[in-house]
Amino acid sequence: MTKATPIKFEIQSQCGEARAGVLTTRRGQIETPVFMPVGTAGTVKGIRFEELESADLDARIILGNTYHLWLRPGVDVIKAAGGLHRFIGWDRALLTDSGGFQVWSLGALRKISEEGTEFRSHVDGSLRFLSPEVSMEVQAALGSDIVMVFDECAPGQASHEETERSMNLTARWAKRSKDAFERLQSEGADTGRIQANDLSGRQALFGIIQGAGHLDLRRLSLEQTVNIGFDGYAIGGLSVGEEKSLMFEVIEDIAPRMPNDAPRYLMGVGTPEDLVEAVARGVDMFDCVLPTRNGRTGQAFTSRGKLNIKNAQWANDSRPLDESCRCSVCQRHSRAYLRHLYMSGEMLASILLTHHNLAFFLDTMRGVRQSIRSGEFPKFRREFTERSSISE
């Protein structure tokens, strides 16, 4: 009899470094590689949960931001509702980040010490303190199915010395995160706890590999993180201002060295092309605000590259955003109509572009998985890249 674990991860096909598998969580099975829509403040902006669940999108896991939810509505409100799943009305899997990245993004507004990070709330200006222990407590109260350790992120062009200092702090915080996490699990603090899928019912905890663009530090960070031991491993601190070639250099070097039997999660990346390229280097999980954020600013992702709906050239164009797309927006609405909505400042522009963009990202990952399973991922990758470079 094997010991019950909080998640199970099984690789079913491999094609080069690209892997297709199944991640089993207490809230359902997730085929990987998977893209996670970002639900910052307890909502994936501009889209209803019914749409996320629909066949069009079928998102199996979404991300919540600890920083945002902690500040508003606050832990008490979410605890009173019985956790984040019940508060927002979402029964599928949830991953929460640790708040580390958001706090780091505050720049001059925060003060980092060994103990944690002090900053002022963007909501009400109050002085707040976030540490590994606080982050684990908040994430237990949220009851997410996958919890991220509290880390520090070095800037994309950070020096070796600066990165090393930051990476070592992240390692110490990772250990403190795990200790606090274990204590909270044994105390039953996890509001999302359920027994399902032959799993332990507990939250899963993922470690984060830092080290900016320095491969030696990345490898060291990987070693430090694996030594502590987590249910999954993430690559953090990419897509934060460094060159794209450097990002792929790091992924190419680190992903294949990460534990083979645990999910590999590339945080905060990226465009559809980035996703396909990272999968080719062995990554299993992604999250990114691009489909939702760019949807709100009028940019559509299509199989033929990006399309800016504001352009006058679409004023009388009866074609859908993407002629190869089967989503409900492309089945029903023309570029001319979507442009009109956008130019008129109508909320429906954001709603429909967000829906299409998410459909495109999730459908791309569906294609990625199928092609890995059929052994045709290199062909998929080549054709995808060629099509995307056609600019309309």
Next chain:
Amino acid sequence: MTKATPIKFEIQSQCGEARAGVLTTRRGQIETPVFMPVGTAGTVKGIRFEELESADLDARIILGNTYHLWLRPGVDVIKAAGGLHRFIGWDRALLTDSGGFQVWSLGALRKISEEGTEFRSHVDGSLRFLSPEVSMEVQAALGSDIVMVFDECAPGQASHEETERSMNLTARWAKRSKDAFERLQSEGADTGRIQANDLSGRQALFGIIQGAGHLDLRRLSLEQTVNIGFDGYAIGGLSVGEEKSLMFEVIEDIAPRMPNDAPRYLMGVGTPEDLVEAVARGVDMFDCVLPTRNGRTGQAFTSRGKLNIKNAQWANDSRPLDESCRCSVCQRHSRAYLRHLYMSGEMLASILLTHHNLAFFLDTMRGVRQSIRSGEFPKFRREFTERSSISE
């Protein structure tokens, strides 16, 4: 053999002055009394067409604003798309107003003459001219199933003299509207023309009764309008600043005198209570921006009156907006969550409140129709009014 008409209207049950029937248009049958969601600029703000068509809402007819669509995206774009139905992707019935009310609302920014109204576009500041002939041309290009005559609206407290002048202008414009309309129909200018439901395939044209709060002028306007002859008749110029008691006095006097065999449409009214009260006085059709506009500002309509989602008292309230409501929002989301979304400025707050409000309005009308058919409308009306006055 009877002459083919653009619409058919059949009253099937009557309960006091309240009537339940079926309005057959070239784009489907509509049970009356009916509420029409307002789709100002080719979109019912904040809601997808799929939701309008869903069993939750099942809106059979929506309204489009000639003024807004004429200015943006303009007639050329909509004509190129093959009419408003095809431009926006909506196959059910559409009613368009004439633009008269919007132009009138511009106040000092417009100049009214016998010929029509000159004004500056709110979109680009250009000088524009709207007249009965132009309005009919635009509405033919939109291809709506029901067209409204171009009218002038007197202010709620207008004097007898001022109202009489305005009403007589409206009558002359009504005649010009009908003449232009007939010419356009015979020229085949209607982009929405389809042969369906054993009808003529042409657009239908409704006349508008004006006369502000002066019953003698209202009766005269009714006579003038019926003498010209239309497919349906609307009461305009109410809910524009007059006392609510005066509004119901006008409706009570005029609605029962309107042709019995044609639909009676009360323009721009009102709250759910107003709708029920107007049905009791013999009205069949309604449109109003309240469910959508108030949804965006955090106000929900419920079976127990209005609810302001911003109130701190809902911060931990796990109940739905309306415990008697079966809409998808009330089935899934709590007041606490909706309040959080609203306080966080999340678009989903508007989307969900709009959905619920429309569901509540449309469901109220469903209840109205059923109670008329079962002869229990007086009981429905009494209970509805009692419940609505409980304020939460």
